[in-house]
């Protein structure tokens with residue numbers, strides 16, 4: 001069987017563009033976005049794609065063309081959205097440590113809302129808006145203290161995390177915000193974690209936010225929107241993941257007759273399974289009983305296995321090369337943590353092409369130049385067309401800025 005992305009064989013893409021190579025299916029991006037708009041149709045939500053999952057300009061442009069908004073966590077990500085043709089008016093600015101310069105840029109660009117996470121951040125935003133003669137639309141990120149039941153590094157909705165405002169401090173924070181002259185309090189938000197495989201924590205968080213909304217409205221503070229964050233998981237291995245229709249039904253039931261518009265901030269579930277990382281086998285090596293498949297992609301291209309012990313499915317694209325054996329699939333980087341898979345059954349020979357699945361989210365966007373490795377090229381496939389959306393970096397590019405600063409004395 002020939003493994004492909006849409007109508008193009010992985011083998012030919014690797015031939016044409018080299019490896020390591022990120023390959024994304026445009027149809028899969030569209031389908032993932034439509035899955036949300038269709039499931040939630042009755043609530044007509046604003047879907048704000050979380051740019052940090054994959055910020056490639058062509059991917060942002062594709063989502064913008066579908067009508068998608070954006071969730072950003074830095075001024076750099078806002079610049080990406082604007083460069084891609086996204087609308088600031090559909091962009092939510094999240095993040096726990098926004099600088100004054102980032103706030104000013106976002107205010108002047110006209111973002112839809114600032115998701116604020118602390119009292120000092122409210123004060124800073126008020127001061128920056130006042131200086132610019134603008135009013136800042138704000139939502140408060142509430143930490144609903146529910147256990148998202150995911151990996152601790154991507155769990156964000158517990159009291160022990162740095163994120164959000166604790167439930168018991170929320171009313172006081174809203175009163176504080178309402179009293180600041182250059183803020184316009186419009187919403188409430190949460191984001192309890194990533195790669196959630198259960199629906200219960202998501203609906204529990206929604207329920208807790210709604211209780212707070214009711215308390216606030218009884219006190220005369222009426223909010224326009226509720227933003228439930230991102231976090232629906234995807235299938236990497238054999239996880240069961242929340243059904244979007246069930247999620248939508250739960251939210252609709254909880255919202256009841258309240259006049260609130262809905263915002264969602266999915267990242268991983270819009271891009272994760274649209275992407276594959278292609279990598280070539282350099283060597284097969286045996287150390288005593290242990291086997292290693294050494295490939296040309298590494299933790300700098302896909303950090304998730306090293307960072308979270310994450311599982312990625314890996315297939316041999318080349319015609320089956322003998323019997324499978326158990327090996328660690330590792331990159332060339334000088335770190336023991338540099339692996340794409342451990343104790344994996346795989347048939348592979350030097351020269352074979354491997355497809356690392358589910359590499360659309362938190363892969364290219366987390367890539368680095370560690371070991372002075374140029375970042376891999378990215379290709380977006382649309383039917384039988386392959387569009388290069390990021391050329392492979394060159395070593396000259398990596399050295400240029402420092403070479404220009406070399407001093408002779």
Ligand SMILES: *Cc1c(COP(=O)(O)O)cnc(C)c1O
Nearest residue numbers: 050094194230231265266267268
């Ligand atoms: C990372 C993040 C998201 C996206 O999370 P996914 O799990 O990729 O859907 C959404 N909102 C905020 C505030 C985030 O930090």
